[in-house]
Amino acid sequence: MLNFTFKNQTEILFGKGQISQVSSRLPSDARVLFLYGGGSIKKNGIYDQVLTTLKDAEIFEFAGVEPNPSYETLMKAVEVVRNNDVNFILAVGGGSVIDGAKFIAAAKDFAGDPWDILIKGASFENPLPIGAVLTLPATGSESNGNSVVTKKETAQKRGFSSETVQPVFAVLDPEYTFSLPARQVSNGAVDAFVHVIEQYLTYPVNAPLQDRFAEGIMQTLITEGPKALENPEDYDVRANVMWSATMALNGLIGKGVPQDWGTHMIGHELTALYSLDHAQTLAIVLPALMKVQAESKKEKILQLGERVFGVTGIDETIQAVVRFFEDMGVETKMSDYDLNGDSTDVAIDKLIASLENNGMTALGEHGDIDPAKARTILELAA
């Protein structure tokens, strides 16, 4: 096992009705940026419940944070925060809204262009505290310090990570996910599954407990994910998917073990260039990456197959992963998607150029996914 430090400061408020606890967690004299996305929370009643719990606070609403939140939109929210002495951000939505809140929190007192936080790793001070009300289980953003933001102007998708912007609390009410569109349910389960894979599918370091936890999350997602599509209002199924997605990326299972994240880095370019859903890009890249990295990942691929899917062999395991993605309704080839009219050959050239431009030239747990290997992966994923 590798050395590690681990702490997770987020208070999880899990279960139906937990929104009522939010008011007691706000600062006194709360001036709250109420941040959300496209407005679905107005249709399913969450919006009204949030207003009720914020009734003693000064509220500044900011709607319209898009999937893959953009620097351009978030900077408008930064202005609202700066102009109104906001002292708390309540992010109501999925990973995009919560990731966006982290950027806003960090940007508030930043002297220069806050994009430097993402592009140069610039440090920041006095971030605002954030609370999260999760409506889409997927990214784990509700209890980690990670944020990914896209600059539309330059088609760059970049991330930063700091425990100082990790939510202080997160409301996880499974009922809030009943009305999600099927596509988001599918994406969420695939996203969470690949988060586990990135921290599991590397090489053995004699860390059996981390392996068991990772396998337990994947087993749960594989069993419960399809049920969430079939019976959208099954509370326990939704609860199990929700808790699995949080545990998949709250830092725990990756402690003491190597991590990969190559699939994510290559996938980010697919989203930045062609606006594919994040989970779609992962479903495209992962099976191909597993094939190309089969030799160095051999032991863990075989363990994944045997323990999680009940199959034997590397090819059989990769096929089982593909089947899970397809069961969740997420296609696994670039040619299954609209690439703005580009052929897959053209797309691959552009993707490799983007990886190189963004310095993503030594990916994976061994740093051995250079642009040539990334090209092989993308060709297999075409």
Add this chain to the structure above:
Amino acid sequence: MLNFTFKNQTEILFGKGQISQVSSRLPSDARVLFLYGGGSIKKNGIYDQVLTTLKDAEIFEFAGVEPNPSYETLMKAVEVVRNNDVNFILAVGGGSVIDGAKFIAAAKDFAGDPWDILIKGASFENPLPIGAVLTLPATGSESNGNSVVTKKETAQKRGFSSETVQPVFAVLDPEYTFSLPARQVSNGAVDAFVHVIEQYLTYPVNAPLQDRFAEGIMQTLITEGPKALENPEDYDVRANVMWSATMALNGLIGKGVPQDWGTHMIGHELTALYSLDHAQTLAIVLPALMKVQAESKKEKILQLGERVFGVTGIDETIQAVVRFFEDMGVETKMSDYDLNGDSTDVAIDKLIASLENNGMTALGEHGDIDPAKARTILELAA
């Protein structure tokens, strides 16, 4: 799944050499109570490493916290704290020392007799912050708010729990466990295993991820525990046992599911009356409790057998649990131990009287372990 709130504030510093991080986690102008037990840390070098990391602090040593820490001893430490304006407690040892530190932290500013914190659930203010350096993986005390203290005068073993006394950091260095006596290694693995059982072996509430995590910890303890006895200086084995014991009782696996704790409550009386090791009492009580509660625990017992031990049937599962305890060198019958010369019949009468005196008359996840049922359990465990 049941509703829950979950937060764990302890920063885990895991791995060899992590003691060096302690100095950076102390308050400025640190006045540290350096609390430890019988002095084994002076033989294995931990004592010197602690002094090195505390070199900029004012240190007040307090040695002699015994296994099952006593109110009488701890009150002497409270005096040291009060007389020297101590502002931090560094607890170096196993669960007894860390549990003791929590009582000291809570008692410091308590106006009346601090035993009321345990016996009456009295509230307390301004507890001192605690750091833990773990030398014995077993209780999970290093990252929870639980404390169990024994009053020798009245042979009462009682607990309290508050997140305000949970350690702010915990050093988990597997090398610190190389020199542990075999008996403590055995006890630790059994203790951690039963912690998991108390949160797992109840009735199903459709919480598959919690089940998988619990099973993963038990699988790891069963595989690694005996190896720790065979090869005491195998770093990875020690690391895996240590991390399993912490995860067994840091709050996570018990969230959203029913909990039992009947084995612990009955076991506490065996320790209070006959000074048996905590783990010994658990190994005695659990198999008998499983037999008596077999009907209401049926589904989870069968699941435990199949998933963790690879056996089918209730009796076979109970036997597998007994075998694990025996493999770890811990005997499972009252008659295997010295009960101060009492026959098991006499002992059972005294134990039942103690349970009644302490109000432990409705134990277990259904509250159905009354004194009559506790007697049946103890008779089976005789």
